[in-house]
Amino acid sequence: MTPRDDAFAALEREHNRLGTIRIEQLVEREPARRDRMVHRLGPLQLDLTRQRIDSAALDALLALANARELRGAIDALFAGEPVNRSERRPALHMALRAPAPLADDRSAFAAAARLAATSADQVERLVDEVRSGEVTDLVHVGIGGSDLGPHLACDALAHEARGGPRVHFVANVDGTRVDRLVRTLDPRSTQVTLVSKSFTTQETLLNARVLREFVGAAAFARRTVAVTANREAAHAFGIDPARILPMWDWVGGRYSIWSAVGFPVAAACGNAVFRRLRAGAQALDAHYASAPFERNLPVLLALAGVWNRNVLGCPTLGIVAYDDRLELLPAFLQQLDMESNGKRVDEHGVPLARPAAPVIWGQVGTNAQHAFFQSLHQGVDTVPLDLVGVVRPCHALRANHDALLANFVAQSAALMLGTRAEDEPDAGLRAQKSSPGDRPHNIVLLDELSPESLGMLLALYEHKVHAQGRIWGVNSFDQWGVELGKKIAQRLQPAIEGGALPAGIDAATAALVREIRSRTN
């Protein structure tokens, strides 16, 4: 039986009180709704008015945040306390984008910020070198958090890229991408960036070997930049120690784009752009650390998510950005959210009373409208969404952009309103053609997609994940669940290569290996 939890019981009471009232009725009924549910920080606006909550329900959600002592948890995070309890580490990614600390500041945060500043200087020197040299192509090798952040930022800010090399990303252990890529490159002008916090990740090391062979061991040693917490392994791999940049155990991979992991962003767009990206995130940090919860963007985003997940019982969250430059946002948020809060026990190992992280998925608009929006409008399930829009484009194709924005606004209206009986005069097809509406969603609106606003957007979600992790009681900074599959793959590899099956392997797995082997030439 679920243990009694007064704060969640209050949410259930609010839910019962709201009954079957529709979002559009709430919008009409509450004139002050926008004051409470729309908040802005610089170029970023968060709008919760299309959630199935009213002011009283929002109060109950804020009371939940207080009951979970979220303020204390934020203070502990920024103070560098070991919030990652299972690994006894702090989570100080905010220090990677912090302003220079005062000389007499002896805090853990200041110590981390000093290390980060030294590394940022090293990055800038290496970026100046690559941007003023003969390198035409930079191949970034890394996976998960060592890939998704820089990949997303390079894509999102490609309109800022001037004077740097072309940047390519290789992540998957599937050799297809690296094989196709090297056919297009000149080894004499290719530089590799090798990013692996552990420097043991199979995918990254296999792809790095392919590239080391492609550019030649001597040039690889001379040119490659590595980013890792395992300097010895990187050196043993043949990388010049002067070109090995640090990672630290207080930065999780999925929170690492702000460190030297973001090297390709600076290489492609320049050091100033990378600094502006970090400054945007820093503005969000300052806001998360100090703004009252009533207008604290990450806290409000987190609370809307908790309502949808735990009160409405929705198991997924779709991310639809109406901007092609944010095509990788769902993939980035998948790792950020699901690797952080995809847990079934709390930080003390006790089974959770209610489910945590929803499944995150998504696609850019308007492509998404021609793929899965049918189901969002007329399917049985209620599927919450975050719709992300960008007001000003980076191009002069006005007609395209106006159409994009019209679709963004229209889908939000359609999701909320659905159809009315009078919309469909043909009674025979009314059931098939009508949409119920009342689909909860957030609007995240950026004035433009600049380095600053992108930094804010990513930090908004980082802190949302932290706030939700606190509310659910999970450790958002470990990821033990990814280990099992890696271990089994290691055990199975010899059998895939033609050797014996490992002892004690189950019958279904053994049969699949045999099947594959029987078809291998």
Ligand code: F6P
């Ligand atoms: O998928 C598990 C994981 O450990 C992620 O947390 C991490 O971002 C990724 O693998 C890459 O790890 P590394 O940077 O150590 O190669």
